[in-house]
Amino acid sequence: MTETVPGRGQYSEDARRQRLDWLREQSGADLPSLRTTGLNARNLVGNVENFIGSVEVPVGIAGPLLFTGDAARGSIVAPLATTEGALVASASRGARALTASGGVTTAVLSQKMTRAPAFEFDDITAARRFTTWLHGQRGRLEEQVRLVSRYTRLIDVDPHQIGRHLHVRFVFETEDAAGQNMTTAATWQICRWLTDRPGADETPRPRHILLEGNLSGDKKATAGGILIGRGTRVTAECRLRRDVVAAVLKTTPEALLKGHAAALLGAQQIGMTGHGVNAANIVAALFLATGQDVACVHESGVSIFSMEADGDDLIATILLPNLIVGTVGGGTALPHQRDLLSALGCAGAGGVRRFAEIVAGFALALDVSTLAALAGGQFAQAHQRLGRARRVDWLRPGDLDAALLQPLLARGLGDPRLHVTSVAPAPQLYGDGISGELGALGEHRKLTGVFPLTVDWTDGSGSPATAELVAKVKARGEEIVAGIARLLSLCGPDAARAWRRWGGDTEFADAHRRELSVYRRTEHALTALLPRCYGLLDDDEREAHIILMERFRDDGGHWTHDRIRAALRAIAPVHGHWLGRDRELLAEGWLHRVPGTAHPAETRELWEALVRQAAADQPELLDATRRDILLGIIEDSGVWTQESKPLPRTLVHNDFNPRNIAVTDGRTIAYDWELATVGVPQRDVVELLAFTAGPDATAAEVDEFLAVHTEAVAAVSPRAAALVAGCDWRHGYRFALRQFLITRLALYAVGHSQREFAFLPPLTRTAFRLWHLEQSRDGE
Structure with missing residues (x-):
């Protein structure tokens, strides 16, 4: 193995590759990020030597x-x-x-740019005589500068003698260049002339010159x-x-x-x-x-x-x-x-x-x-990070390999002899959700996000199979809470303080466990709506929580009335299956911590702070009228949360909007269930309509959508039909609308000041349109 870097002084792609191969051999590292570069080696003369690649900085x-x-x-x-x-x-x-x-x-x-050479003379007297002589040479020094640069102008000569040593600050103007190289060249030309100048004058000449004696303070x-x-x-x-x-x-x-x-x-x-x-x-x-x-x-x-x-x-x-x-x-x-x-x-x-x-x-x-x-x-x-009492072996890029996925697929497909032969990353089809991005704010040192993969395996009988999958690597709920805290820290002390007090009790707590629990369920009403799950990893030691699911592509269709009705009918079986079984759901424990009915009233301090902050930062989004509407709803929260207690509750998606819904081959898929909870079924209706009904929605259209959902929920079973008939379905819708406005919409609005949500302005207009329609109905 040669110990000399190959291709020295050569600026070509071939020389770059030779040096990169040599470095791989020397270091034993593969260096995949350096295989390609957007820079042309031939254009880097004067910028770098022994060029091997480039480093990308965000x-x-x-x-x-x-x-x-x-x-x-x-x-x-x-x-x-x-x-x-x-x-x-x-x-x-x-x-x-x-x-x-x-x-x-x-x-x-x-x-100005400076260079300060140091001159050594035989003695103090010689240095002093040279200094006196130098003061009279300004014109000749300027001539030397013009020999090497048209853009450099000598504006000052500032000598400083210490014994037989003389430091001279040459001060230049360098126009639009930073000037270090220009002044170095000009100063060197001056030094050569001072040493080698012709003539027989008896001015002492320096016996030694150091081009930079540190008096310039360079760097x-x-x-x-x-x-x-x-x-x-x-x-x-x-x-x-x-x-x-x-x-x-x-x-x-x-x-x-x-x-x-x-x-x-x-x-x-x-x-x-x-x-x-x-x-x-x-x-x-x-x-x-x-x-x-x-x-x-x-x-x-x-x-x-x-x-x-x-x-x-x-x-x-x-x-x-x-x-x-x-x-x-x-x-x-x-x-x-x-x-x-x-x-x-x-x-x-x-x-x-x-x-x-x-x-x-x-x-x-x-x-x-x-x-x-x-x-x-x-x-x-x-700048906060979550404290941990132990070192965690987090997932890193590259860990989504055959060794990690094989046991997931074997368990998920019920085939213990399944053998994964290859895992390859695939083109990204969709970005991380808001929760995932917030989790990355709370803890950005580990791998989280949505990663499309092409996975090949052989089953127990030796037959090959290939699937286009997605590995959803989840942030922990506490990381999402910390990410929101970090975002709110830039929004003022009131909002940040309220979140520190109440954020851990919101719907984001235990979000990672909740979604994995949803994918473990076997009820057809739920599995028919979920993406197909190929495997789950829930590893507390590594803080690794992964859902391996089918890769699907939304058809990209507009949210017409037919599409809205189809989505309402798709979620209704989930609502109908668990309607009135909220205590049973909570007793099973798989939803983990779920805020109670009175939670909006108990956490009033938080929602008030968020609304006031959003209105102050985003007046075009929450003007004084909208702000006062929300504050009024919060002020009355003790009343309307109490009045909602008799309403039947069920399993709700709690984030049911086009960001988390796909339609492919006529099939409606709802994903991103990390916020699933127990609530009134109308909660999912409100969110879907706020995102899709539009700011010109009419009362008749809202009535029709509610009727579609009501009928679909009642059709699930005689028990669901009896519960629907025995309650004021509209009252549940109004309760859910209030809840959505002061919690989810308020949180979106305050976050919008730090992270732009393109969907938020139309969502806000539509949500308040739904509110005004209900207020008009009361006034009839």
């Missing part, structure tokens, strides 16, 4: 942020390359606060850099209105000022270079996204952040004294980085001042948001 967009700067003006979003959760969300929150208060004003104060945070600057010196300032601080940042100006004062004292005690909160996060994320020199984050992230009261408002300011940025040269020419610079309006010549102002504006937005999170107690909640 990029999210923060903002928009309103700029009223010298070069950056208008509404701007920033691409942030990061793997740190909450960074984009926090920067966006800060941007929202600054924008709502009038925007951020930005200005570039100067742009280091220094006190000198704060005072005199290196790179682009840029500042940003904003006014924060009291009402915006309360509505968006969920705190008060007084709390922000106290937090800033305490942080300033801490910075002074530790000897911090500058004083900031979080600017390096924005600097690093924008540097990665736009091809800047990431090694310069150390000095570029130095900042001075200040905050002061101005009447009832606050003035917040940030200074970045050493922002090393460019919009030409280096990594800015790489394709992805160039695209993102173009999206910012900063690519190429003339873009550096705008780019520097954008960095400063978003750094200020993040500092404001982070300080607010610290002052309001939201910071730890936004």
Whole structure:
């Protein structure tokens, strides 16, 4: 085995593959992620040596942020390359606060790049004589700079003598380039001329030169850099209105000022270079996204952040004294980085001042948001993880293999001799549900989600079989609760505090166990509606909870009246089979914890907080009229929950909407049963109609849909028919509508401020249309 990297100095795809194969042999690792790359090796001369592949970093967009700067003006979003959760969300929150208060004003104060060679002379006198002579050579030094660069301009020569050593800071302007390479070339040309200049003058010549003697502070945070600057010196300032601080940042100006004062004292005690909160996060994320020199984050992230009261408002300011940025040269020419610079309006010549102002504006937005999170107690909640008393061997990508799936299929198909021969990932047909995504927020270190697979096996008789399956790897209920807590932590202390108190008692608790329990049931009324289940894994030790089910494809049809009626008839057998058997259901224990009838009234604090928060953050979704309707329903919850007690209850899907319903070959399939619970059967009707009936639904249409469902439930059995006939079915519908509005809709609405739900605006309009139809009926 050769110990020399092959293909040195060669920029070709063949050389890249040779080096990659050599690395595989050396390391023993397969390195599958490096097999392909979107970069052309021939275009990387000057960017990297011994090229083997590329590393992909997720990029999210923060903002928009309103700029009223010298070069950056208008509404701007920033691409942030990061793997740190909450960074984009926090920067966006800060941007929202600054924008709502009038925007951020930005200005570039100067742009310079330095290189500081060190000269050694025979003695102090020689060094002193050389310094005196150097002051008179400005014109000749500028001539040397022009020999190597048309874009570099020498603007200062700053000597510092220490004994026989002389450090000279050469200061340059470099237009739109960051300038490290340009200034290095220009300084080297100057040094060569100083050493080799012709003529017989008796000015001492240095006997030794070090091109960089560390006085420039290159890629280091220094006190000198704060005072005199290196790179682009840029500042940003904003006014924060009291009402915006309360509505968006969920705190008060007084709390922000106290937090800033305490942080300033801490910075002074530790000897911090500058004083900031979080600017390096924005600097690093924008540097990665736009091809800047990431090694310069150390000095570029130095900042001075200040905050002061101005009447009832606050003035917040940030200074970045050493922002090393460019919009030409280096990594800015790489394709992805160039695209993102173009999206910012900063690519190429003339873009550096705008780019520097954008960095400063978003750094200020993040500092404001982070300080607010610290002052309001939201910071730890936004980064929280579930505590565990032991190490867990979580599922990881690649674990969905033959060894894992074989026992599942063998048990699920009742064939102990079944042998899985291959498992291959298949194209993704559908994304994770909301619960799965929330669970990933609560615990993102392990594998969860929906994974299509093509599985081959031989059965006990040796016959081959192939199936297109889906492995649904579930998040635990407590992870979903924690994920919602993390989302609500950015929505203010009231909502977050109420969720901490009551979230563990909501329908999300034990969601993973509940869905697996549903798939274990054998009642035809339920199995006829479920996707076919091929196997289950319920491993508490690994926290691995998997449903292996058939892969199906929705026909994509519109939700016409016929489709709605078909879905109501499909769910009715489930409702009819268990109608009035709620105590029996609960006694069996397979539904685990189920909130009681009075739960909406008992948890009133939670729903009030969510409604008020959603109305404050999303007035276009919940205006004052809608907010007051919901608060009125919550206020009366003690009455209407009590009145609902005589209503017959059953097993309900509790998330019965087109997101969880598929129609394929005329068959209706309902999946995602993690929220299944005991409730009035009309709960599933309300949710389906809220998603599908439309904001122009009429009372006659609602009556017809209710009649279809009622008749289908009554047709299940004489017992179901008697229970239907013996109750006010409409009363159950109204109870379910109230429950849906103040719980599920309220939770969707408050989450919408942090995570866009495209389905929510039409859903909200339709849900309130259903409410107004019932109110009109009462007024008849």
